[in-house]
Amino acid sequence: MNVRRLIPSTALAGAVALGIVSLSACSGTSDAADKGSEGKLDVVASFYPMQYLAEQIGGGHVAVDTLTKPGVEPHDLELKPKQIGELGEADVILYLKGIQPAVDDAIAQAGVKNTVDAATLTKLEEHGTEVGHDHGHAEEHEGEAGADPHIWLDPVKYAEVAKGVGSALEKADPDHAADYRKNTEALVKKLGDLNTEFETGLKNTATRTFITTHSAFGYLAERYGLEQEGITGIDPESEPSPARVKELHDIAEKDKVSTVFFETLASDKTAKTLAGDTGLKTDVLDPLEGITKQSKGDDYIEVMRSNLAALKTALGAK
Numbered sequence: 001m002n003v004r005r006l007i008p009s010t011a012l013a014g015a016v017a018l019g020i021v022s023l024s025a026c027s028g029t030s031d032a033a034d035k036g037s038e039g040k041l042d043v044v045a046s047f048y049p050m051q052y053l054a055e056q057i058g059g060g061h062v063a064v065d066t067l068t069k070p071g072v073e074p075h076d077l078e079l080k081p082k083q084i085g086e087l088g089e090a091d092v093i094l095y096l097k098g099i100q101p102a103v104d105d106a107i108a109q110a111g112v113k114n115t116v117d118a119a120t121l122t123k124l125e126e127h128g129t130e131v132g133h134d135h136g137h138a139e140e141h142e143g144e145a146g147a148d149p150h151i152w153l154d155p156v157k158y159a160e161v162a163k164g165v166g167s168a169l170e171k172a173d174p175d176h177a178a179d180y181r182k183n184t185e186a187l188v189k190k191l192g193d194l195n196t197e198f199e200t201g202l203k204n205t206a207t208r209t210f211i212t213t214h215s216a217f218g219y220l221a222e223r224y225g226l227e228q229e230g231i232t233g234i235d236p237e238s239e240p241s242p243a244r245v246k247e248l249h250d251i252a253e254k255d256k257v258s259t260v261f262f263e264t265l266a267s268d269k270t271a272k273t274l275a276g277d278t279g280l281k282t283d284v285l286d287p288l289e290g291i292t293k294q295s296k297g298d299d300y301i302e303v304m305r306s307n308l309a310a311l312k313t314a315l316g317a318k
Helices: 048-061 081-087 101-109 155-172 174-201 218-223 242-254 269-278 300-315
Strands: 017-019 041-045 062-066 092-094 115-117 209-212 227-230 259-262 281-284
Touching: 041 048, 048 062, 048 092, 048 155, 048 174, 048 300, 081 101, 092 155, 155 174, 155 218, 174 218, 174 300, 209 242, 209 300, 218 227, 242 269, 259 269, 259 300, 269 281, 281 300
Parallel strands: 041 062, 041 092, 209 227, 209 259, 259 281
Antiparallel strands: 017 092, 017 115
């Protein structure tokens, strides 16, 4: 099952959920003071965007384990029985519902307690549900089929989620609530500064249109007044139709597009083929689903700044 296809509304009712799992049954208590390894709060993150929040906000009070290891495409993750069993031993789980079916199923079976639904922390919107129809003007349909889960690529929405994660950690470990609050404020400030960098850097450009193999950047495009043109919509594994390829040729010529972007964890074949046919360049626009040796940066902020630099070059920022 490819989860980047249309996501049922029933799944998206709790989409992009960040949950707090009850303490391990073997501990015999739900008191957050009885924490795991070396007295730290044991946090399981489903994939990198959740890991980053847990580490930044949790600081030295948390021990973070990530289900999706570096270099693994998170959408296709299959959990081992041992991983599923260990989920119930976590103090906190942070996950993004609708991205990883295997993770969603395992968490549902784990008997999650004190769940925090991130769909209540930021608004989901439709982006790229049909190839060739993502023009940055998607109507807002929170929780409906086709809602885009890639909220972390918009620093403003990511900051909203960060605040929710901070509150969740405060609730799970009230003894260190002040530290979690302080760390959340620091992260929100960093994300605010990043937002300002994007606003300033993309304010004046020769074109507002960019082409990418993976329509993961709908929130980012909408935030900064850009036009995302996805080669294959929200599913990077599907092949574009001949009509879509022709349409992209016309868009590239009309909007003076210079670059076709591809991502780090998927094949660049489609991007290079289209670029070769149109005489365009190729470059990486990282959807930040994982940090690898190919990533242009060691963490979320660095990679997002690399994305900004790539967009400025491709769009002809002045």
